[in-house]
Amino acid sequence: MGRVFRSLDDVEFNRFFTDFRFTAYRLESLQRYDVSYEKAEFDLFLGGQQRGEFPGIARWIDETVRPARAAGKLLHRVHVVEEPLSDYVRFECAWSYTHTVRAGEDVRLIPVSSGEWPTGMPHYDYWLFDSSILITMHYEEDGTFEAAEIVDDAERIVQANFWRDMAVGRSIPFPAFAEKYDSVF
Template sequence: MGRTFDSLDDEEFNRLFADFRYTAYRLEALQVYDVSYEKDEFVRFLGGEDRGVFPGIAGWIEQTVRPAAQAGKRMHRVHVVEEPLSDYVRFECAWSYEHTVPAGEDVRIIAVPQGVWPEGLPRFDYWLFDSCRLVTMHYEDDGAFSYAELVDDPERIVEANRLRDLAVARSVPYREFASRYDAGFRPTTG
């Protein structure tokens, strides 16, 4: 087991997002994440309120996504989402991706029917920096962050690259996926 991070606020973990040279890739597999910096906004979203200020995503955009894009670095992710969308995925799309994509993050989606999973793709999350630094993300069943692990096993790193390429090949750009939904990420008719 490599270095573990028990908090998303860990300084060394966050330095990975500043220090990567070319690419930062994320595979997201969960349908709900229980993240403390989103709790109030998620409640507001469920209540039908307007987005307004969202400090957690604003910080992510201003401190990570936009500086990376301006430096010519690529931040991209693929999220496997089950349809019908969970409330959390609807929230993530409407209040996060709708703002990170214009800031320079390449978000892609693999949409599958509920209970079906894309063959060959894992049901766990990870970050892959510059195709050579792998961080596996571990969550509880309710989506609460448990820990992240910096993996130093070359075989697992190579496999993460293969899985990234497979996920990207099977995904569609976020905007294409989003065009099927209204502003609250409910399916549009017709």
């Protein structure tokens, strides 16, 4: 294994999001992420407030999504989501994906029934940069970030590419998914 990052704010970790040449892909598998930059907004959402993007997402859009798209790079993700949707996934759709998609991120979802999982898909998160740099994302059971780890094993990198292609092929673009849940977000 390669380098391990213990913070999402690690400068070296964040360099991957500016230095990739062609593609940055994320597989998301959790139904809740517990990250500090979303806590206040998630509480507002749970309280019934309708708001737009928030500082953490605005930063992601301004520092990552828009510069990548302006440079002709593809930034995309697939999130496997259980139905009925968790409060967190509803929040993520309404307060994050709606805005990142508008800015140029290709967000897709694979809806599954609660307790089910798409056959052949991993049940963990990862980033794949330029189809050659694999970073696995590790979270506690409650969605708290634990670590990100660079994977040097060529077989695992090839497998992650296969999973990416499978996930994209099985997924629904966020705008089409959102139409089904417009009143729920």
